[in-house]
Amino acid sequence: MSSEESSNEQKYVIYDMELLSKLIVGIGEVAEITGVPTRKIRYWEEKGIIKSVQEADGSTRRYDYVNIKKIVLVQELLEDGYTLDTAAKKVEDRIKNIDDVFQKIALQTLEPS
DNA sequence: GTTCTCACA
DNA sequence: TGTGAGAA
Incomplete structure (x- = not known):
């Protein structure tokens, strides 16, 4: 998805967060789907x-929704010329900002004064 | 298929 | 920043 392949493609939007948060896949599948080699994924994790x-028993790495999302985001930022560290920082900041927004929304809607 | 480590670009 | 190769 480089730039402007905007209109005609119909995308599926998954809005079942409960299910989404339980999606945990092995490194091999993550690599295959995201296009990021397993070697690189381990490297990022090492960093x-x-x-x-x-x-508990298995030794294979498995990744949840949040981390798979990070992998994709970091990869995009790297393609845009950012270094690994700055890309990682930007991803963390974005996730933090989003979390903060929903934290405020949750507080406001669940505890109306 | 997965893990690690050492070395190399 | 990332890979190759060998070994487990």
């Missing part, structure tokens, strides 16, 4: 910019 959730 601390993403983290995998580990099941």
Whole structure:
């Protein structure tokens, strides 16, 4: 999705957050789907910019919705010429901002004064 | 298929 | 910043 392939493609929007938050896939599938090689994913994790959730017995890395999203975002920023560190920082900031917004919304709607 | 580490670009 | 290769 480089630039302006805007109109005719109909996209599916997943709005079942409950299900979305439970999507956890292995590194192989993440690599295949996102186009980021497993080697690079491990490298990023080693750098601390993403983290995998580990099941007790298995040794294979598995990634949840948030981290898969990070992988995609970081990759886009890298393609735009950012360094890995700055890309990671921008991703963290964006996620934090979004979290803050929904935190405020949640507080306002769940605890109306 | 996955893991790690060392070395190299 | 990322890969290759070998070994487990």
